Amino acid sequence: MFSNKEKFKESFCKRLEMLYNKSLAESTARDHYETLGQMVREFVSNDWIATNERQLASTGKQVFYLSIEYLLGKLLRQNLINLGVEEVVEEGLNELGICLTDLEELESDAGLGNGGLGRLAACFLDSLASLNLPGHGHGIRYKHGLFEQKIVDGYQVELPEQWLKSGNVWEVRKADLAVKVRFWGKVESNMENGRLTFHHLNAETVTAVPHDMPVIGYQSTTVNTLRLWNAEPSQFPIHDDILKYKRETEMISEFLYPDDTHDEGKILRLKQQYFLVSASIQSILKNYRKQHGRLDDLHEHICIHINDTHPVLAIPELMRILIDEEGFDWDQAWHITTHTISYTNHTTLSEALEKWPIRIFQPLLPRIYMIVEEINERFCRELWDETPGDWDRIAGLAIIADGFVKMAHLAIVGSFSVNGVAKLHTEILKKREMKSFYQLYPKKFNNKTNGIAHRRWLLKANPKLASFITELIGSSWIQSAEELSQLLHYQNDTAVLEELRKIKKENKGQLSKIILDKTGVAVDTHAIFDVQVKRLHAYKRQLLNILHIMHLYNRIKEDSSYSMVPRVFIFGAKASPGYYYAKKIIKLINSAAEIINNDPDVGGRMKVIFLENYRVSLAEKIFPAADVSEQISTASKEASGTGNMKFMINGALTVGTLDGANIEIRELVGDENIFTFGLTSDEVLHYYQHGGYESVGYYHHDSRIRQAVDQLVNGFFPGVYNEFEPIFDSLLGENDQYFVLKDFAPYADIQLKVGETYLDTIKWQKMSLTNIANAGSFSSDRTIKEYAEDIWRIKPL
Numbered sequence: 001m002f003s004n005k006e007k008f009k010e011s012f013c014k015r016l017e018m019l020y021n022k023s024l025a026e027s028t029a030r031d032h033y034e035t036l037g038q039m040v041r042e043f044v045s046n047d048w049i050a051t052n053e054r055q056l057a058s059t060g061k062q063v064f065y066l067s068i069e070y071l072l073g074k075l076l077r078q079n080l081i082n083l084g085v086e087e088v089v090e091e092g093l094n095e096l097g098i099c100l101t102d103l104e105e106l107e108s109d110a111g112l113g114n115g116g117l118g119r120l121a122a123c124f125l126d127s128l129a130s131l132n133l134p135g136h137g138h139g140i141r142y143k144h145g146l147f148e149q150k151i152v153d154g155y156q157v158e159l160p161e162q163w164l165k166s167g168n169v170w171e172v173r174k175a176d177l178a179v180k181v182r183f184w185g186k187v188e189s190n191m192e193n194g195r196l197t198f199h200h201l202n203a204e205t206v207t208a209v210p211h212d213m214p215v216i217g218y219q220s221t222t223v224n225t226l227r228l229w230n231a232e233p234s235q236f237p238i239h240d241d242i243l244k245y246k247r248e249t250e251m252i253s254e255f256l257y258p259d260d261t262h263d264e265g266k267i268l269r270l271k272q273q274y275f276l277v278s279a280s281i282q283s284i285l286k287n288y289r290k291q292h293g294r295l296d297d298l299h300e301h302i303c304i305h306i307n308d309t310h311p312v313l314a315i316p317e318l319m320r321i322l323i324d325e326e327g328f329d330w331d332q333a334w335h336i337t338t339h340t341i342s343y344t345n346h347t348t349l350s351e352a353l354e355k356w357p358i359r360i361f362q363p364l365l366p367r368i369y370m371i372v373e374e375i376n377e378r379f380c381r382e383l384w385d386e387t388p389g390d391w392d393r394i395a396g397l398a399i400i401a402d403g404f405v406k407m408a409h410l411a412i413v414g415s416f417s418v419n420g421v422a423k424l425h426t427e428i429l430k431k432r433e434m435k436s437f438y439q440l441y442p443k444k445f446n447n448k449t450n451g452i453a454h455r456r457w458l459l460k461a462n463p464k465l466a467s468f469i470t471e472l473i474g475s476s477w478i479q480s481a482e483e484l485s486q487l488l489h490y491q492n493d494t495a496v497l498e499e500l501r502k503i504k505k506e507n508k509g510q511l512s513k514i515i516l517d518k519t520g521v522a523v524d525t526h527a528i529f530d531v532q533v534k535r536l537h538a539y540k541r542q543l544l545n546i547l548h549i550m551h552l553y554n555r556i557k558e559d560s561s562y563s564m565v566p567r568v569f570i571f572g573a574k575a576s577p578g579y580y581y582a583k584k585i586i587k588l589i590n591s592a593a594e595i596i597n598n599d600p601d602v603g604g605r606m607k608v609i610f611l612e613n614y615r616v617s618l619a620e621k622i623f624p625a626a627d628v629s630e631q632i633s634t635a636s637k638e639a640s641g642t643g644n645m646k647f648m649i650n651g652a653l654t655v656g657t658l659d660g661a662n663i664e665i666r667e668l669v670g671d672e673n674i675f676t677f678g679l680t681s682d683e684v685l686h687y688y689q690h691g692g693y694e695s696v697g698y699y700h701h702d703s704r705i706r707q708a709v710d711q712l713v714n715g716f717f718p719g720v721y722n723e724f725e726p727i728f729d730s731l732l733g734e735n736d737q738y739f740v741l742k743d744f745a746p747y748a749d750i751q752l753k754v755g756e757t758y759l760d761t762i763k764w765q766k767m768s769l770t771n772i773a774n775a776g777s778f779s780s781d782r783t784i785k786e787y788a789e790d791i792w793r794i795k796p797l
């Protein structure tokens, strides 16, 4: 049905009639979207079924990726691209008077994630399928994804997101594959045939219904599965209050928690975690039994990967099934489990290390708690045998301590692989945060630097650049991103550099239309587009950026002839609804924008833009138009970052601290092709340990800082009396925990250098080209190959 334009048009119209009983003339754009989506699903169904059968028949190893978040974005065009039918469809639709881009606008972003962690999971799915690897995702089918952000009067307002409002054409509900998940109740143990057995009594049962989505690889016949679980009441609830039970059950898959680093101490969150894990493991094992019978060598045939600690209950859940349902003894079950589970650590921020109070954990998951207790006791006994009497060491490493279950400790003890997400992050894990665990299990620790789906972030998001690259070096880079390095041959080809500049300018033109449309501000595409888009967090230091912008404004006001290379500063960021400080920063950015954009003295020298509701589909329009990528986290705090890679592959130059993967970007492009500044992670960690930083000194001795910081509280912002006092206090009263003032001067210096460099167009374009050419190793294909070879031991099918 996609083999040529004529066939496509015919199938399309036929299906449209069949589905809606409407002629083309009567039908709506939504009808067209739905029709096309269904055609794609039917088109892949053969390959999807065949992939499943191949995998069932194969004795090779498979991986199951468990993640509480998947930030997928829109799927229609990416699916068409991966199937190789984008052109046929786009042209065919055109001839029917339908615009594919309009249909895409109707598709909701599948926003089942907060930011980097969820987007990583989505990129990994693309790479697994494109590399023909047997790897499936498991997640939760949240009814409402991450909230929709509106900016009202400069403040963030959150609206519930409604991605399922018009249905989800990509999913297939599989009611017959539903499983039951048990909460609450109590555990009774009996001796049966000389063996202690456990029974979970009076449990409240929730039905988990899988909704499968096809994951279509790029020009491959592999169609993997993303299985999203929906929580539904069980058919015959033995319950006094049926309505309450129904409501509480449905709540489990109602909302994604909108907090991406703070440990969210909500019982519902723990329920979600166990729901995901229990449903996934039951379903994985059900298939496994069909394929292999007994579970004795489970670990030789499958690997279960947990994305951060949210799915760490996979460890006790697998133990539970092996022991209680399959009759294994503890040691056998432990051997299988610890050879099946692998774990990725995403952060060293202490506030983000999950821990659950026993008083919540134990009653909700009584049998799972017993197993965690047993794991902890055996682990502590081992520690004791190694270093008898060293209570401090044991208390520091224990899984249960001070009334809490420490999820990262459980993950490390119960898995065979622990990986960090960038070289620096892994080193910090080994040398500092998880040092004692590293000494205990040195072989478990390894690094897998994050990556991005370059087919989404370059091929799909930046079609002009993608076509030009293909013109220059052929299309092999689409499957093998390392081939981008061939672009280095054109470093001194001024025609190529000029064409790159033209493409960037066109992309900036497209973004400026969006900016005008959304904010009413006209921006000049000759200006540097200087972009910081990511979640709003103190450690990501949007504050450093905006204070520097305020300083530039002050310079202009003080000297009307102050000359600077024109800039458009662009922000996009959601703050967690309960994160008071982050919301203040959003208001500050908008308040500064209001003043600067409306001051005639500024002229064309700068504009400040805050684009509301930053999400995948908006990101795809921003990265291709960026000249400068702001990656200015306090060194040691950003585990990897992936936004930095998306900018790089689109030819933006990085202004960044030596943090996360920025360091690896620098290694690849060389110091002369990146703008780094500020404290190193060692310096930051040294200050934390030994003190010696006093922010007040920087305030007093740098008049630029003093002026901008004073403006937070001296009435400079009209009508927001006291609004920014918490920010002022964080910088001076609380001694600036994120070293904003300390890094201010080096940041201002490097920004001057950015401006100067931009004036030398050839030099800038050459730097840009060098960045694109070296971005291939940040393809998630590379990352996934490393996971496949070093951790999962899976092979293409």
Ligand SMILES: *Cc1c(COP(=O)(O)O)cnc(C)c1O
Pocket (backbone or CB within 6 Å): 114, 115, 116, 119, 533, 534, 535, 614, 615, 616, 619, 640, 641, 642, 643, 644, 646
């Ligand atoms: C890539 C991405 C992120 C992660 O950005 P960082 O700069 O690495 O924090 C967050 N949100 C969206 C929508 C993304 O596409």
